[in-house]
Amino acid sequence: MQTKSQTKAYRENVARLLAKYNGAVLEPVIYTEPVKKNNTKKEEYSVEIDFDGASRAWLANKQKLSDATYKYICLGKTKTGDICKRKPIGHTDYCACHK
């Protein structure tokens, strides 16, 4: 028959072993738990890229040339309300008239 102190020591030993076991084994199991199917939060992680919008934005200050290349154009408005389309200065979006 065990004494009270022996029982206490045994319990402490078990507690230590469980703590060790938890730290060494259970934690990685938690992290490698497979992602649940039918995850209702799936939509929060979906990424939608507006390629058409990005393309339009990229083309906004450019004009397509016959050899399938593009040139930068001035985005200033002419008196008739059309885009100027002249060659912009440096890395700006406007020509000498519209800077």
Ligand SMILES: [Zn+2]
């Ligand atoms: Zn211009």
